[in-house]
Amino acid sequence: MKRRRHGTTGREPRPIKDSLRAVTSGFGSRGRAIDLGERWVQAVGEAIAAHAQPERLEAGRLIIVVDDPAWATELRYHSSRILAALNAETGAAAISELHLRVRPRG
Template sequence: MNRRRRTTGGREPRPISDSIQAVTAGFGSRGRAMDLNERWTEAVGEAIAAHSQPERLDAGRLTVVVDDPAWATELRYHSSRILAALNAESGAATIAELRLRVQPGT
């Protein structure tokens, strides 16, 4: 039986914990979105919060689900104020863009 040796390209083997950390690093943005859920009503007001919710934060883009196209328009109109309110608490502009997704019945 001819067995081939797998080479690492001159690199030493790494601990599996390093690989797991690299894979789970992207999960932090999901956790940040969960933090946003807690502050969402304060940032947008009760009326908008009743018709919208943050879904995902990825690379500075916050995706928000709204239950009607009219509320998507409302959020677009207030987007700069909403982003400023959400970023104010963190002390850094971590959210640069608001993306909206309409999903009736949300």
């Protein structure tokens, strides 16, 4: 088991690509990294992707930042379809929940 560097808690944000690689390494993906950028647009469509971006993955929960409450509602409406599309690559439910945060563009 690797020792953590002094001063880190292991809970620091990390790129979603790294998180997905770690999650999928034990599933049917045989360790392939998922290109979430492309998968994200395929899963939600270009209109939603212009207003909502995945931020990070925490214990199966994908944190998504949207720029307006209306887009959060749109993603909630399509959440089961989005989850299915994102998890299709792994053959398992690596992402079990979408968590939406509204952060207006500044």
